Amino acid sequence: MTTTPTTPHLSVHNLHAGYGRARVLFDINLTIHTGTIACIMGRNGVGKTTLLNTITGLITPTQGTITHTTTDITHLPPHQRTRRGIAYAPQGHDTFAPLTVAENLHVAHQATQRGGPHLIETALERFPRLKPLLNRKAGLLSGGQAQQLAIARALVTNPTLLILDEPTEGIQPNIVAEIETAITATAAQGITILLVEQYLDVALRLADTITVIDAGRIVHTGPRTELTHASAHALMAI
């Protein structure tokens, strides 16, 4: 768990978004403080990934603003958000399957050029399981290993804001524990984390703040300590 939040890192104000005529998000307001872990929860299809895609620039909102530190990034293309230090590990542990683990890390590192080669070493320290696998093709990794590589690829871009979509989905418990440790250590380094998480236990262990979305609207947001298992379950069953 991280220290008491002070500095706003990301602010989302009155955000509306969707796909063509299908409206998905309505009046989303969110403030995330530097070095904290903000967790987004909600049932399938309520708009969690759509929110992350809007923050990373893959979807243009129909209304509202997104502010990163003090800059309005609402209309910045995704690659410029990456250059600002916003890194995204999308759902489904996306990696370059034909490339080795080492090549995956080098390509991500070279593409962004936001720091020296020590970033690769630091990412591997976060995920020691990847070290003996550096020469293995990413397409041959297990789901858990691939998820760790997907997060490591985001880390080598030297993010100030790391966005993770369901990093524990379908992953075996011992690897989930390693991912939790890596997320906590990353936040302790001062990197802000925005995380969509389906498992309540994981969210209650990791998060500083929890936001629950239902049918495209925020139905709860606040410190993790405000929620119990029972109250969170009740919110998610709305």
Ligand SMILES: Nc1ncnc2c1ncn2[C@@H]1O[C@H](COP(=O)(O)OP(=O)(O)OP(=O)(O)O)[C@@H](O)[C@H]1O
């Ligand atoms: N590319 C798309 N085009 C049209 N509709 C989409 C698209 N992607 C998602 N949707 C719809 O938008 C709504 C929200 O989807 P989204 O993926 O954001 O939900 P989610 O909360 O992340 O769900 P899950 O937990 O299943 O990933 C759903 O009704 C979904 O069918």
